[in-house]
Amino acid sequence: MQKKHLFSLLTIFCIYIQSHAQLCEGSLGDPIVEIDFGSGSNRGSTLGSAITAFTYRASGELDEGEYSIVNSSSGLKGNAWHATTDHTGNSNGYMMVINSAVIASEGVFYTKTISGFARILLMNFLHG
Numbered sequence: 001m002q003k004k005h006l007f008s009l010l011t012i013f014c015i016y017i018q019s020h021a022q023l024c025e026g027s028l029g030d031p032i033v034e035i036d037f038g039s040g041s042n043r044g045s046t047l048g049s050a051i052t053a054f055t056y057r058a059s060g061e062l063d064e065g066e067y068s069i070v071n072s073s074s075g076l077k078g079n080a081w082h083a084t085t086d087h088t089g090n091s092n093g094y095m096m097v098i099n100s101a102v103i104a105s106e107g108v109f110y111t112k113t114i115s116g117f118a119r120i121l122l123m124n125f126l127h128g
Contacts, residue, residue, distance in 0.1 A: 032114075033112075033114055035110075035112065037069050037093075037094035037095060037096060038069075038093075038094050039071065039086075039090050039092040039093045039094055040071070040092055040094065041071070041092055043058055043059065043068055043069055043070055044068075044069030044070070044094040045069065046058075046069075047067075047069070047096070047110075050111075051110060051111060051112065052067060052096075052098075052107075052108060052109060052110055052111070053107025053108045053109075054066060054067040054098055054100070054107065054109070055067070056068065061075070061076055061077055061078065062076045062077060062097065062098075062099035063099060064099055064100070064101060065099070065100065066098075066099050067096055067097060067098040067099070068096075068097055069094045069095070069096055069097075070094060070095065070097055071085060071086055071091070071092050071093060071094055071095070072084070072085050073085075073095075073097050076097055076099070077099065096110060
């Protein structure tokens with residue numbers, strides 16, 4: 001009897017949560033930073049150790065701790081990964097794809113110094 005009540009209560013709670021979910025609509029505004037990996041029909045070039053702690057793979061499938069600059073994720077891990085392409089509208093646009101199951105021990109995914117960013121945040125904080 002208690003299991004029926006618990007199940008009913010859980011079902012009602014889930015329906016309540018789902019009915020009050022909010023949908024994201026609109027825009028968050030223009031991007032503050034745009035990172036462009038370029039475009040092409042083959043794989044792009046390495047980013048270097050100052051940008052990522054991962055090892056670059058110029059061809060073949062990605063092993064753990066490796067990345068590549070590609071225009072499609074198809075074939076990077078056999079058929080195990082969802083095949084996707086660049087989302088910007090450039091059919092040959094590159095993206096950085098990383099094979100990493102353990103984030104904490106792998107290192108930095110991607111790092112880039114952006115000048116003027118703190119000033120923008122401060123201005124938005126003061127005027128927003």
